[in-house]
Amino acid sequence: MKALVLAGGRGTRLRPLTHTSAKQLVPVANKPVLYYGLEAIRDAGITSVGIIIGDTGADIREAVGDGSQFGLDVTYIPQEAPLGLAHCVLIAQEFLGQEPFVMYLGDNFLVGGISGLVDAFRVGGYDAQILLTKVDEPQFFGVAELGPQNEIIALQEKPAHPRSDLAIVGVYSFSPAIHEAVRAIKPSARGELEITEAIQWLIENGYSVHSHMVTGYWKDTGRLKDILECNRIVLELIEPDVRGTVDGLSEITGRVILEPGAVVENSILRGPIVVGADTKVTSSYIGPFTSIGSNCLLQNSEIEYSIVLDGSSVHGVSRLAHSLIGRNVEVSCAAGVPNTHQLMVGDHSQIQVRA
Template sequence: MKALVLAGGRGTRLRPLTHTSAKQLVPVANKPVLYYGLEAIRDAGITCVGIITGDTGAEVREAVGDGSKFGLDVTYIPQEAPLGLAHCVLIAQEFLAGDPFVMYLGDNFLLGGISDLVDAFCHGGYDAQVLLTRVTEPQFYGVAELGPTGEIIGLQEKPVHPRSDMAIVGVYSFSPAIHEAVRAIAPSARGELEITDAIQWLIGNGYSVHSHMVSGYWKDTGRLQDLLECNRMILETIAPDNRGTVDGLSEITGRVVIEPGAVVENSVLRGPIVVGADAKIQSSYVGPFTSIGPRCVVQDAEVEYSIVLDDSSVHGVSRLAHSLIGRNVEVSRAEGAPNTYGLMVGDHSRIQVRA
């Protein structure tokens, strides 16, 4: 069995960050979201992986390489424009070579892995299997309508009146029958080949399409609040590990990971927190559910429930919360009195806030 990982797309909901960075490489607990998916694929026993890339293909290639650090053999498949998920299957046909495969959206965050999905597909004899989860607002998702034994009898894309609360997660298993389906469908109103249309074609032509429920935790990381929530979930699982330098004036409580080369001076760290390699925390408070990236500097500041990416600095800010700070960003003090800030800042920016 093979895997097809989708790492293209423009990440419009995370702009301006994604103007200069692939959305799949935004880190959660200091590890890119894409890495969690690749590790889940490997843990399911799949080693041959094709990665669909778009405008940020060079960055994805640099981050993943040939896949050997994950125990994978990776082939890159460029997509010249984001023409739909079914179009990804269409252009990957030569790589897939008639084998069954898992299709995994690279910006999905799925705790619990996909081994159960792969096992159920291999033993079920299905032509397609779609990972689903219950949601409270199905009108914002692709939705599956199920039959009495878990078979999928219909799909809706962001319906005004959903026929179920079963949202399509973004992980699928397919037999080679999907290739006929993607060739048979026409582009949607938005000019894309929709995977939901291809799956509906399979259903309409008598192929076996089954559901599989998420066994762990799932989030689409396309929005700021979802990234912060995924960061929180991963940090809840970490074990304390100090491989940096902490002076005697600092207070460390809870699950705190301090990576090699990091320095903590005269500061309070209340976990769960990850402090990246060669970062510096000086005369500051870093609160729960915060990831500080490598080589960052936090000085005379307070930060909590936030993600700060590599090589950024936060100076003299009284309270920074619920924020995603890009790479090479400087956040510094300005005049004024507000105490809490919520920032979403693109790479290579400079921000002054009232403190």
């Protein structure tokens, strides 16, 4: 069995961060989201992986390499434009051959792995198996309608009036029958080959399409609040590991990971948090559910429930929360009068200031 990982999306909902980096490489607890998916694939016993890449392909290649760091053999498959999930299957047919495969959206975050899905697919002998989860607002998702044996009898794409509350999670298992389906469908109104239409084609042509319910935690990491929530979930599971340097004036409570080379001086750290290698924290407070990347500087500041990426500095800021700070960013307190906010902000940014 093979795996097809989709890592070619543009990540418009996470701009401006994704103007310069792939959305699949945004870190959760200082590890890219994509890595969690690749590890789940490996843990399910799959080693041959094709990765669909687009405009950010160079970043994905640099981060993943040949896959050996995960115990995988990776093949890269360029996609000329984001033409739909079914189009990804279409262009990957040479790599996939006639083997069954798992298709995994690289920006999905799934606690608990996919071993259960893969095992059920192998035992059941289905032509397609779709991972589902209950959601509060199904109108914003692809939705599945089930029959009495948990078979999928119909799919709806972001319906105004959903027939169920079962959303389609971005993990699928397919037999080679899917190749006939993706060749049979036409582009949708938005110009894409939709995987929901390909699966509906399988249903209408008598193929067996089954459901599998998420047993752990799932989140599409396309929005800021989702990234922060995933960060919280992972940090809930960490064990303390202090390998950096902490002076006698500092206080560390709870589950804290301090990576090698990190320095904490005259500061308070309340876990769960992770502080990256060679980061310096001076006269500051880091509150729960915060991930600080490597080579950062936090000085005379307070931060909690946030993510700070590598190489950034926060200096003299009284309180930051619910924030995602990109790489090599400087956040500082303005000096002097009048009492104003001074900003240099790129396109598609979101800024909230207290008046």
